[in-house]
Amino acid sequence: xxxxxxxxxxxxxxxxxxxxxxxxxxxxxxxxxxxxxxxxxxxxxxxxxxxxxxxxxxxxxxxxxxxxxxxxxxxxxxxxxxxxxxxxxxxxxxxxxxxxxxxxxxxxxxxxxxxxxxxxxxxxxxxxxxxxxxxxxxxxxxxxxxxxxxxxxxxxxxxxxxxxxxxxxxxxxxxxxxxxxxxxxxxxxxxxxxxxxxxxxxxxxxxxxxxxxxxxxxxxxxxxxxxxxxxxxxxxxxxxxxxxxxxxxxxxxxxxxxxxxxxxxxxxxxxxxxxxxxxxxxxxxxx
Amino acid sequence: xxxxxxxxxxxxxxxxxxxxxxxxxxxxxxxxxxxxxxxxxxxxxxxxxxxxxxxxxxxxxxxxxxxxxxxxxxxxxxxxxxxxxxxxxxxxxxxxxxxxxxxxxxxxxxxxxxxxxxxxxxxxxxxxxxxxxxxxxxxxxxxxxxxxxxxxxxxxxxxxxxxxxxxxxxxxxxxxxxxxxxxxxxxxxxxxxxxxxxxxxxxxxxxxxxxxxxxxxxxxxxxxxxxxxxxxxxxxxxxxxxxxxxxxxxxxxxxxxxxxxxxxxxxxxxxxxxxxxxxxxxxxxxxxxxxxxxxxxxxxxxxxxxxxxxxxxxxxxxxxxxxxxxxxxxxxxxxxxxxxxxxxxxxxxxxxxxxxxxxxxxxxxxxxxxxxxxxxxxxxxxxxxxxx
Numbered sequence: 001x002x003x004x005x006x007x008x009x010x011x012x013x014x015x016x017x018x019x020x021x022x023x024x025x026x027x028x029x030x031x032x033x034x035x036x037x038x039x040x041x042x043x044x045x046x047x048x049x050x051x052x053x054x055x056x057x058x059x060x061x062x063x064x065x066x067x068x069x070x071x072x073x074x075x076x077x078x079x080x081x082x083x084x085x086x087x088x089x090x091x092x093x094x095x096x097x098x099x100x101x102x103x104x105x106x107x108x109x110x111x112x113x114x115x116x117x118x119x120x121x122x123x124x125x126x127x128x129x130x131x132x133x134x135x136x137x138x139x140x141x142x143x144x145x146x147x148x149x150x151x152x153x154x155x156x157x158x159x160x161x162x163x164x165x166x167x168x169x170x171x172x173x174x175x176x177x178x179x180x181x182x183x184x185x186x187x188x189x190x191x192x193x194x195x196x197x198x199x200x201x202x203x204x205x206x207x208x209x210x211x212x213x214x215x216x217x218x219x220x221x222x223x224x225x226x227x228x229x230x231x232x233x234x235x236x237x238x239x240x241x242x243x244x245x246x247x248x249x250x251x252x253x254x255x256x257x258x259x260x261x262x263x264x265x266x267x268x269x270x271x272x273x274x275x276x277x278x279x280x281x282x283x284x285x286x287x
Numbered sequence: 288x289x290x291x292x293x294x295x296x297x298x299x300x301x302x303x304x305x306x307x308x309x310x311x312x313x314x315x316x317x318x319x320x321x322x323x324x325x326x327x328x329x330x331x332x333x334x335x336x337x338x339x340x341x342x343x344x345x346x347x348x349x350x351x352x353x354x355x356x357x358x359x360x361x362x363x364x365x366x367x368x369x370x371x372x373x374x375x376x377x378x379x380x381x382x383x384x385x386x387x388x389x390x391x392x393x394x395x396x397x398x399x400x401x402x403x404x405x406x407x408x409x410x411x412x413x414x415x416x417x418x419x420x421x422x423x424x425x426x427x428x429x430x431x432x433x434x435x436x437x438x439x440x441x442x443x444x445x446x447x448x449x450x451x452x453x454x455x456x457x458x459x460x461x462x463x464x465x466x467x468x469x470x471x472x473x474x475x476x477x478x479x480x481x482x483x484x485x486x487x488x489x490x491x492x493x494x495x496x497x498x499x500x501x502x503x504x505x506x507x508x509x510x511x512x513x514x515x516x517x518x519x520x521x522x523x524x525x526x527x528x529x530x531x532x533x534x535x536x537x538x539x540x541x542x543x544x545x546x547x548x549x550x551x552x553x554x555x556x557x558x559x560x561x562x563x564x565x566x567x568x569x570x571x572x573x574x575x576x577x578x579x580x581x582x583x584x585x586x587x588x589x590x591x592x593x594x595x596x597x598x599x600x601x602x603x604x605x606x607x608x609x610x611x612x613x614x615x616x617x618x619x620x621x622x623x624x625x626x627x628x629x630x631x632x633x634x635x636x637x638x639x640x641x642x643x644x645x646x647x648x649x650x651x652x653x654x655x656x657x658x659x660x661x662x663x664x665x666x667x668x669x670x671x672x673x674x675x
Contacts, residue, residue: 169581172478183392210521210579212553214379216388219540235540237380238555240521257385258393264555265519265579266424270477275422276392 029104030064031075032131034084034097036123036158041180042272046151046173047158049124051117051131055079059178060188061131061145061206068136069109076117077102082160084124089115089133089226089246112136113224114143114202114246122163127154130206130244137248141200142191146241146279148174148207148268165208174207174268174278182260182280189281195256201249205241211268214238215251217259217283224248238264256287307359307409313338314352315345316397316419318370318471320430322349323658323675324484325494330468332430333419335376338367345369349489350459350517351433354417356409358438364405368397374431376405377420379517379555380538381435383407390420409437412446413539414457414513414557424477428467432517434459437539445511445559450535452511452561454504458590460552460574461486462518482520485576485586490614492588497660497673499613501591502572506564508594514550515557520585521577523551527570527592532562554579567596608665614673615653622648623665631664632656 036049037057053062066072078084078097087094090107097103105117112135119129128147148171156162174180176189184190193199201220205211219235222228227245241247262269262280271277320332335351338344345367356362368374373396377389387405388394397403419431434457439446443453462482467474484491490498504510512532516522526532526548533544536559544561552558571589578585608623621630623645630643630651640661643651653661656674663670 165581167581167583170478171580172476209581210553212521212555212579214555216377216390217382217385219382219538230545234537234542236538236556237382238538238553238557240553240556254382255384257388259385259388260390260393264553266427266554267478267480267519267580270424273476273478275424275477 029074030062031077031102032062032064032117033077033079034119034124034129036080036127036129041173044151044173044272046149047127047154048147048178049080049119049127049129050178051076051129059175061129061204063132063134063143063202065134065137066110068112072107072110072133072135073105075102075104080123082123083121084129085120087118087120089117094120110135111224112248113226114204114248115226116204116206116244116246118206118244122157122160126157126165126208128206130204132202132204132246134202137200137202139200140193140197141202142188143177143202144189144204144281145177146175146203146205146207146211147178148209148211148279169209171209173271174263176279176281180271180277182262182276182282185282185284187281191251191261191281191283192285193251193253194286195253197253199251199253201251203241203247203249205243205245208243210243211241211279212238212264213241213261214264215259215261215283217255217257217285218251218253220249220251222247223250253283253285256285257283259283259285307357307361309361309363310356311363311365312354313340313365314367314376315347316366316368316370316374316431317345317347318372318429320347320349325490325492325673327658328465330463330465331471332468333370333426333471334430335433347430349430350461351417351431353434353436353457355436355438358409358412358440360409360437362405362407362409365402366397366405367402368399371399373398373421374419374426375403375421376417378405378407378435379416379418380413380557381407381409381415396421411539412437412439413536414515414559415539416459416515416517416555416557418517424480425467425471425474427517428462428464428480428519429471430468432459432461434513434515436513445535445561446541450511450559450561451509453508455511455513456502457513458487458500458515459489460514460516460518460522460576461489462520462576480519482518482576482578482585485588487574487588487590494614494673495588496591497613497671499611501593503593504564504595506567506594506596508564510562510564512560512562513557514552514560516552516554518576519554520579521551521553523549523575523577525549525573525575526562527568527572529565529568529570529594530562530592531565532560534558534560564594567594569593608668608670610663610665610670610672613670614675616675617654618650618652619663619672620648621645621651621663621665625666628665633662633664637662
């Protein structure tokens with residue numbers, strides 16, 4: 001009887017643990033790891049920082065989706081060798097995260113739109129570390145993580161030699177989602193859809209200069225912006241994305257076709273002196 | 288204002304299907320432009336010019352000719368490429384279909400000696416631009432750009448009756464990278480682009496003062512400003528306090544009117560504005576040019592503004608004569624209300640250089656003058672003219 005009682009107790013204990021596990025899994029937060037590494041495109045190498053979903057460095061920053069007006073929770077872990085000061089989009093004070101430390105982040109709620117979790121530390125800010133939070137965005141959606149830098153300067157920022165842009169700043173790497181090839185149709189930057197679709201495009205400028213974007217073929221409506229509230233509702237084909245700005249666009253294609261969309265500060269449409277490249281991608285709209 | 292009518296050349300026009308007209312424009316793309324800037328610097332430029340249908344010749348200008356259509360028009364633009372390199376025309380902001388988008392990779396390059404016809408319907412009023420989209424960083428910077436204007440629902444309306452005006456002024460802001468425009472075949476790394484010259488309608492610094500880009504109006508006039516930025520950097524237009532200015536549209540789409548005394552226009556953007564003088568005054572619209580790479584102020588241009596107290600009176604109506612183009616290269620066209628008219632050409636110290644008499648509206652050859660600033664005296668009218 002005693003053995004039977006112990007067995008029942010163990011089964012109950014196991015079920016309780018399982019329930020806790022299920023509950024924990026249900027509410028498991030995503031973890032944003034601050035990674036920094038040397039990377040290269042073609043023969044050009046440079047340092048880049050990013051918030052990734054694991055400890056493996058990728059040039060593109062992670063994207064997290066949340067519903068509107070609910071508690072937003074995630075963990076930020078510092079996988080870098082230096083401390084990072086992390087800024088949240090809710091206006092709260094930045095917090096410092098030591099190497100190998102992590103912190104649970106709770107934001108009571110955010111309105112509809114696109115926001116960023118950014119590193120204010122030079123090695124993060126200038127090297128493009130900014131996770132993208134999409135709130136209340138459903139349906140057909142895409143995200144652009146914009147960044148630019150001078151490859152030589154990335155090493156100076158990386159080793160702490162400099163902590164500000166020089167007076168003469170001549171970036172040569174302009175990227176969307178970590179890529180520079182507009183002809184790569186597998187790129188996550190390429191917008192695909194059909195005539196009449198409601199397509200949402202989230203943009204965060206993790207670069208260090210204003211990026212003026214131009215759409216061929218279509219006007220888009222500015223649905224939300226963290227820095228240009230006076231322009232919300234405007235239908236534009238050309239518009240700036242300010243430094244560290246989060247922005248949400250709506251595109252409802254009226255015609256099919258393949259059209260470029262690119263930075264109209266035309267030095268940004270080059271990589272390694274090759275055109276078209278850099279901050280340029282494609283819209284692929286089916287009938 | 289004459290400048291705009293002078294540049295707007297619509298060769299053929301007839302009604303089609305009762306919805307606007309079919310308007311045809313014949314352009315050539317060329318790479319043989321030469322220009323002397325206000326400081327004496329000689330440059331070469333590439334661009335577009337209207338093709339003379341009799342001679343088949345075209346002369347390119349910087350910027351290219353302003354193309355104006357009416358709402359609902361079908362625009363048919365024939366581009367003949369008489370240059371040694373491929374070019375296109377991208378209709379910036381007009382949302383044309385892929386075949387007419389003017390991008391070599393997705394549409395068609397117009398190879399040397401080839402002809403390509405673009406066609407689209409002007410379905411939204413507003414201010415647009417056109418430019419070459421082949422190796423765009425270089426071709427655009429070399430001067431291959433211009434303005435497209437689609438008129439409103441009725442004449443002298445930007446859009447509808449809420450945006451009526453009595454005088455219209457268009458300003459296309461751009462830049463020039465001197466090393467490219469002096470040696471375009473060896474441009475060097477494109478990323479090292481520098482905006483050495485800052486332009487309004489292809490002119491900068493003191494050229495603007497002597498050109499016909501001055502905003503001249505009466506205090507009861509309602510002014511329409513069309514502003515477009517094709518440069519690499521942004522521009523900030525700072526309006527004089529005596530002007531009440533509202534931005535009413537951007538990129539060819541209406542916006543809720545927004546009062547502005549300082550408007551930043553980013554690369555590729557266009558704004559349509561309605562301005563009302565609060566009083567008679569003389570001032571300037573200051574245009575700051577900003578390098579987006581580090582927000583450095585590159586320099587400024589001043590667009591003169593003269594608002595007279597006489598209702599609807601402008602210097603064009605005060606004058607009994609007119610002279611254009613200005614600046615000029617070889618000759619100027621002179622019209623006077625009275626003939627014969629005596630024309631004195633004076634240097635900038637007032638010294639009489641030559642005296643001519645014309646008996647009708649005439650093209651006056653001034654090719655023998657050195658480049659620089661001169662005065663033309665026609666009766667009681669005095670015009671400052673600038674030879675490039």
